[in-house]
Amino acid sequence: MFNLTLTFDNGPDRDTTPGVLDLLAREHIRSTFFVLGDKIRERHGRQLAARAAAESHWIGNHTMHHKVPLGEAPQPTAAALEEIDGTQVLLGDLSHHDHLFRPFGRGGAIGPHLLSRAALERLTAGAYTIVLWNSIPRDWAEPDSWVETALEHCRSQPWTLMVLHDLPTGAMRHLARFIDLARAAGAQFRQNFPPECVPLLRGKPMRALDAFVNSNGGQHG
Ligand SMILES: [Zn+2]
Numbered sequence: 002m003f004n005l006t007l008t009f010d011n012g013p014d015r016d017t018t019p020g021v022l023d024l025l026a027r028e029h030i031r032s033t034f035f036v037l038g039d040k041i042r043e044r045h046g047r048q049l050a051a052r053a054a055a056e057s058h059w060i061g062n063h064t065m066h067h068k069v070p071l072g073e074a075p076q077p078t079a080a081a082l083e084e085i086d087g088t089q090v091l092l093g094d095l096s097h098h099d100h101l102f103r104p105f106g107r108g109g110a111i112g113p114h115l116l117s118r119a120a121l122e123r124l125t126a127g128a129y130t131i132v133l134w135n136s137i138p139r140d141w142a143e144p145d146s147w148v149e150t151a152l153e154h155c156r157s158q159p160w161t162l163m164v165l166h167d168l169p170t171g172a173m174r175h176l177a178r179f180i181d182l183a184r185a186a187g188a189q190f191r192q193n194f195p196p197e198c199v200p201l202l203r204g205k206p207m208r209a210l211d212a213f214v215n216s217n218g219g220q221h222g
Contacts (some may be wrong), residue, residue, distance in 0.1 A: 004160035006194055008134070009156040010063055010103065012167035013040055013049035021167045021176060022053060023152045028180055031057050031192040033132070035103040036166070054095050061101030061132060063086045070105050070114040077117035085123050092095060095139035099203055101131040102128065104213070109137030121201075128204035131213075132151035132194055136163040140172035147172055147177045148201030149198040155183055160195040204219075 007025075012018050012126060013036055025032060034053050054060050057181035064071075064084040074080035089096060102124060104115040116124075124131060136159060138151035155161045167173060200207050 002189060003158070004191050004195070005154050005155055005183055005188040005190050006160070006162045007165060008035060008061075008103075008132070008163065009033070009165050009167040010035045010058045010078060012036055012042075013046045013053070014168050015045050015049070016169050017173050018049045018053070018167045021173055022029060022056060022058075022194070024051075024177055024180070025058070026056055028190075030180065030190045032061075033059040033061050033101060033192070035061040035063035035101070035132070036082075037063055037067050038091045039067070041091050047095075050092075050095050050147075059101060060092060060095045061103055062092055062095060064088060064105050065091075065102050070107055071116050071120040072114040073105070074212075077119040081117060084130070085120060087125065089127065096201040101132050102129045103134075104131050104151040107203075108137070111213070113211075113213060113215045114119070116131075116210075117215055121214050123209060124201055124206045125206075128201055129201065130199060131201040131214075132162075133193065133198045133200065134162050134164045136161045136197055138163065138165070140165050141168060141170050144170045144172035145175070146183065148175050149171060149191055152182055152186060154190060155186065162195050162198045177205075192217045 036050050041050050050060055065088045071080055084144035138147040140147040200210055
């Protein structure tokens with residue numbers, strides 16, 4: 002038996018998200034969609050995020066543009082405002098009340114590139130909750146073989162918080178098979194997050210955040 006929390010990043014996507022939502026509804030699985038501001042600006046993106054929220058999924062903030070990690074932004078203060086708060090304004094009442102925020106990690110790496118000091122200040126002041134991850138099966142890069150990697154991650158730890166992508170890579174064609182195999186292997190699906198993946202909860206540090214903050218950035222803010 003193991004716990005499994007599914008999250009879907011970088012959407013919503015007109016061609017992919019509806020099928021993911023249909024499947025999750027059939028399987029009675031609730032998840033979190035970490036959406037991009039640039040996508041929920043679009044009418045269809047907002048409608049899909051609204052559908053997800055109406056179907057009891059949680060909606061989180063995954064930055065506006067998803068291009069430069071906040072810890073590497075040349076203008077950290079401006080970037081933090083636009084990427085974090087700008088996206089939160091677009092989310093409006095679709096947002097989970099804990100202001101879930103997942104930094105852009107570029108390939109899923111966890112390190113000081115994730116945040117700048119300015120970004121951490123914004124997240125603290127805005128009572129955000131940082132949601133990291135402990136499983137990146139690289140579905141975007143291995144659209145036909147991520148399922149085996151994902152199952153290995155599930156078996157290797159008591160509670161997996163997995164990042165998948167509701168993007169048109171073809172990977173989501175295998176989501177139903179993954180869910181079946183995970184259930185057969187003993188998965189208990191949950192919507193909440195393992196505490197070790199949540200270093201900031203409603204603006205309060207749950208542990209030292211130095212490992213996620215580029216302390217050399219910010220001087221040109
Ligand atoms: Zn992402």
